[in-house]
Amino acid sequence: MDSGISRTTAATILNSLKSGVVPRIGLEYITVGRRSEIQALLQDVSIIEQGGAAFRFIEGKYGSGKTFLMHALRNHVMEKNFVVTDVELSVDKRFVGNKGQGLATYRELIRNMATHASPDNGALQLILDKWIGTLENEVVQFEGLVPGHEVFDVRVSQKIYKITSSMEERVNGFDFGKVLASYYKGYRKGDVELQKRALRWLCGEYRTRTEAKTDLGVNLIITDDNWYDFIKLFADFVVKAGYAGLYVCMDELSTLYEIPSRVGREYNYNKLLSIYNDALQGKASYLGIIVSVTKEAMEDPVRGVFSFEPLRSRLAASSFEQSGAVRMRDMASPVIRLSVLNPGEMYVLLEKLAGIHGILYAYTPRLEHDDYIYFLKQQYGKNMDGGENTARDMIKNYITLLNLMQQNQEVPKEKILYTQNET
């Protein structure tokens, strides 16, 4: 067991798993059986760091660990100085919709921006302030000027405008740069209202162009149609602000599968296609997008992603992957197909959780090789009897077992283990 884990992290891991949710921290300690998937995703990360873009679908059954994998990667890239953001797609948050659902997705993404220094979302203002601070430091360090010097503000402003004007060549980059400049202007003059207005605009909260023109002097607002352009602009901008790139996690793509109207689904799949194409054709830079989807929502030919032929032809598994006596997966494919953890992997996961439980409660768990096997056989037995006992359910049961064993150390473990599994 890794001794580097703190009790706080141990508590978070166990409490989250006991409640059936993926922990926000410490995932590296409990990641089992995902070597090739992680390697493939880390390969993407290194491409993004070098100015590229990546787009991956994580496909798997409910409870197969899609969200877990996304969060593990999110935490990793955040530690690697990326700006990360995530959104759980839903009825109100899609790629496009006639009631502003696309814009709602964008707003959520901006709201959920997080960095290493601000891991719990809401990092946009911090990013902007860090950007300005970095430029100010540069002026101090390399030009020998100190704040308050008459040329200091001029030099910082020059740097700011150099960056914002470099973004003008991008689609919608002119207005984006102009708003960033307004934010700096507010910062420099101590005009909090101006800063707030700039933030509101960047968050996609301006409803009319007139309002934006009056407040910030820009002719454009972020809408359902253009929001993805601004995600690309943000990816570019965060690098200029000193980060490694932008990593976007989108959970529950299955929501699109549930849109009742065919036209509505196709609009959304079309938007998904353009995002996918952008990432893989090199139109985006410093941007990683990872989307989780169930197999049904992906491959259903009537309503799923594969019902949209341009996506199906890009994402369907190659015949080489599907055939052959030994099942081989192409990890460079845009779709990473997750299989559920096999019994051996579950065993190692249980072992790790027992170790973490021991760290949290400062004791040595009494479980041995045969106990793990007994527990797992019972759990798989329940599954074979027709129950849909996913890894999530097994882990919840297991943590309950660990809790009972720790709380009743005078009781023989067999008594608890056997009773536990008979229910």
Next chain:
Amino acid sequence: MSEGRYNIPKQYKVDKGMPLEALFQKIDNLKCRRIFEAEIESVEWSYHLVDKEGVKDMKELVREQGLSVFEVNLKRKIDPDLLTDVFAGLLQRPILMVYLCDGELSMGTSITVGRSSRTCSTDFYPYDADRLIEVMDYDADTGKTTQQIHKRIYATLFHQKRMIMIEKAFERLNKDSERESFAYEFSLENLDRIRADADFVQSQLKVV
């Protein structure tokens, strides 16, 4: 056994418990007798199929030649072939035996062919409506003699015996492969490989 299921002409309900002590005394092999005494809870003569119609007197009925259906409740499962063979010797008449144990059912019959007799029994199988062997068939058995009905039942059981054997063998095959798969999954070699992979992933995910 419901009356409706066996509702064919010339079939009479007997509902007569058999005197086990007297019956088992006739078993020559001592070990076999001990098994029967220990494991059989009750034997009931349930029905009797005869060619004669309108039999009203029970004494007259049990004297009539025909096919007798017995229901045997077992405490523990005994090989149905052994049961049928021994009961055929004890009862000395054409029989259809129904063995019940732990919610499972087995059937056996003994038929006389010339001077010798042949027995056939199915293995035990879960007793539910979907898998019930239809030994009594109103349509097929109308107008047939008990001997013809008996032959048909023999053929049915012979067929079912094979089906149940295949099904059980298949179940065993699945259990064996499942056992093999678990054995591999929990082997120290496999677990060590998974642990090493997990450690590698942990080192990759951790940013120093």
